[in-house]
């Protein structure tokens with residue numbers, strides 16, 4: 380592969396950015412994924428040039444030929460991370476190199492070119508520099524960043540695309556639980572799997588999400604917020620939710636999280652919480668957890684808390700796991716003490732309220 384040129388994006392500013400008043404209304408109640416900042420970042424890759432044409436441009440639609448490969452064969456990967464405003468107004472990223480490296484692994488699995496880490500982090504810094512006013516402050520709000528990469532060649536043959544587009548868009552996000560941690564119910568999917576052995580479960584690709592939508596709909600019809608997926612071979616081991624990893628707190632204070640099996644996505648929140656839980660004196664074990672262990676552990680009190688985690692919601696307590704004709708409720712079904720303690724430990728670092736002992740924060744803009 381040809382070496383990629385140095386990262387030096389061009390900047391085309393939006394002729395009509397949102398006014399201060401419009402922005403004020405948006406940031407007061409952003410929700411999640413509703414509004415997009417005034418600019419976006421784009422770059423393209425070809426085998427001859429490598430990564431090229433890094434640019435900040437006004438946010439707007441992409442024009443795609445109907446034969447664009449991604450529309451047919453789903454050769455696409457993405458990432459999700461947040462920028463946090465600290466109390467002094469400075470803006471920070473949390474472990475962005477971990478997202479860059481995961482996107483490289485995802486790209487490799489989908490036969491897409493790897494975006495160098497300095498381009499990944501550089502694109503985020505370049506976008507935040509022009510859209511800094513969009514990073515909300517206070518109330519655990521953040522600017523959600525969505526890097527994505529897709530096969531943009533106009534070609535219907537089945538082979539890796541020879542033209543690839545990398546993009547970055549960003550969207551202000553409100554606190555996920557503005558009124559405090561609210562436990563949710565989860566539906567156990569027995570008919571569908573999210574990922575199989577040798578498949579793309581460990582890659583963050585759109586296709587995994589596409590296949591989770593029907594079971595997700597089934598969960599919603601059962602009054603559940605999310606789906607839990609079992610392994611696709613034995614239909615016995617609980618892997619994860621459609622977009623979040625799982626943790627179990629046990630009555631002896633130890634914590635279990637499913638081991639990375641190749642079909643589980645390596646969450647950066649998961650990895651960070653393992654470290655923080657150990658810092659707080661909990662033993663953390665990565666191993667398989669069967670559906671029987673979850674059910675029996677809730678019934679006999681061995682499992683006292685269950686929670687899910689991911690960048691968007693950070694930590695979501697699980698009130699109950701439901702299936703056809705049954706239900707398992709850990710503890711009293713309220714947000715548990717360890718769940719709340721771990722969540723606080725993580726967000727306190729992200730928002731600069733606790734010391735960053737692991738060197739996880741990277742400053743994007745000074746105060």
Ligand SMILES: *Cc1c(COP(=O)(O)O)cnc(C)c1O
Pocket residue numbers: 459583619620621622623624644645646647648649688689690691
């Ligand atoms: C993104 C994702 C997660 C969470 O990863 P984080 O890095 O913690 O945001 C978990 N599971 C799946 C399937 C995901 O796509």
